[in-house]
Amino acid sequence: MLRLRSSILARLLSSPASSPISQLHRQLSAAAPPITPNHHSFALDDYLVHNCGLTRPQALKVSGKLAHITSPTKPDAVLAFLAGLGLSRADVAAVVAKDPKILCAGVEKTLTPTVIDLAGLGLSRTEIARLVSLTPGNFRRRSLVSNLPYYISLFGSTDNLVPFFKQSSGLLGSSLDKVVRPNVAFLQQCGLRDCDISKLCLSTPWVLSANPEQVRAFVACAEGLGVPRGSRTYMNALDAIAFLGEDNVAAKVEYLKKTLRWSDAELRMAVCKAPNVLKRSKESLQRRSHFFFSEVGLEPAYIARRPVMLCYNLESRLRPRYYVFKFLMVNGLLDNGWGFNSISKVSEKVFMDKFICPHKESAPHLAQDYAKACRGEVPVSFRFT
Structure with missing residues (x-):
């Protein structure tokens, strides 16, 4: 009977979306002979494990919400309904674990009309099944369709x-x-x-x-x-x-000003250009400020005008490219007009084409040294002390 009910629902879902609900009700009723429940032999935890696919801990966790179920009649109908939508056993287990009360839902009065109405909105059976999997609690409510x-x-x-x-x-x-x-x-x-x-x-x-x-x-x-x-x-x-929470914004702003030595005006300019600096962790900001001020020698105002630099990866982008930038500068190989910010923001392909490949003869080990720097090493050619 359960397989018959599933096949009827599947056929209706593949038929034109205009199929009336009354037709579905008539066919389901004709396909569903009465089941005589065995109240005395029904063990809910075992049913959740063997019929619904839950693990034993999951079954123990959700069974309290289903204590009023004393017969497999309604859960069987729901499981057949879910199978008819095309949900796998694993999918069904996930749905029941997420919303165990779906096993109490009325198939004819609630679930089936919802499916037909959703099909009428143009949703395919696959989309409806996915919707059940993602939000089974809402699927039990008729407001979903509206x-x-x-x-x-x-x-x-x-x-x-x-x-x-x-x-x-x-x-x-x-x-x-x-x-x-x-x-x-x-x-x-x-x-x-x-x-x-x-x-x-x-x-x-x-x-x-x-x-x-x-x-x-x-x-x-x-x-x-x-x-x-x-x-x-x-x-x-x-x-x-939203990432920070409104209550934490003021504290983060003060930390940015202190760590990057920004004035109020510089802070506003930086946040306006790159709001994502607010999402950087304190440790990340601290390491970048040390790199920019102590190693590169940049000024606070320079960073405030180019705050996106704070969002680049320090170890795999900023520091290796700075080593290349300094190497080219010291050896007179850098074209005029290129600053550290310009080198930092170009794509990896452009960086290789502009600053590594043209120097294969004059600096044959540059590509290898750059690769090492990206792995966290500092080749001898990049040490200028």
């Missing part, structure tokens, strides 16, 4: 929704009219496009489901750092603030 079209429009496609749901599925349960739409409208007023908002949600999943006043405070924090709305780096500033 809310999903808005999110598909905002994110561009169901494929674009997948990474977000892997981060957080709570958004589907938030009120569209009271929370989500006001937050989206406000972010759009700040100059963010829909694609920007979707990217922001990947790193800051709470931004659309938060209280609108909290989102406004979040935005005000970015503007307080001097990053104007609509600027090229505005979204990066919001992302950095």
Whole structure:
């Protein structure tokens, strides 16, 4: 019977999306002869392990939420439903572990109508199965069908929704009219496009489901750092603030000023150009400041005007390229117009083409020495003491 129910659901999902719910109900009812439960022999923990694929520790953890289940009737129907969508045994185990209450859901009254409505929105069986896997709790709620079209429009496609749901599925349960739409409208007023908002949600999943006043405070924090709305780096500033948390931004700003010897104006200029400097760890900033000031001899103002330098890898990019830069300078092999910042920011291919390959004859070991420097060694030719 369970295999028959699964095959009927699979056939309906492959049929035109306009198939009426009543047809599905009639076919499921005809395919589902009554099951006589054996209440006395039903052991929930064993059922979760043997029928649902959970490990014994997982079964013990979730069984408390299903203590009212005394028969396999409803869980059997749900498992057949999930199999009919194409979920593997491992997928089913993951779904039950994530949302054990799905085993209590009504197949005819809740799950099947949801599948038909989602198919009516244009979702394929594979997309529906993926949605069940990512957010089984929301799949049990009929609001999923009414809310999903808005999110598909905002994110561009169901494929674009997948990474977000892997981060957080709570958004589907938030009120569209009271929370989500006001937050989206406000972010759009700040100059963010829909694609920007979707990217922001990947790193800051709470931004659309938060209280609108909290989102406004979040935005005000970015503007307080001097990053104007609509600027090229505005979204990066919001992302950095979300990464730190508003309460930690002021402390990080003070640390940047102290470590990099920046004035207030230099700090604002640097954050405006490269907000991601706020995400650098204190240890990372300390090592880079020592390198720039003590080894390279740069001035604080120079770094403030080029703050992206703080985001480059010190050991595999900045230091090896500085060794090459200094070697070329000392040996009169560097063309005019190239400074350390210019050498630091070009791609690896451009760096090799411009500063390594042209000197195969005059400095035959340069490529080898550069490779060693990238591995953390300091070749003799790069020591100028």
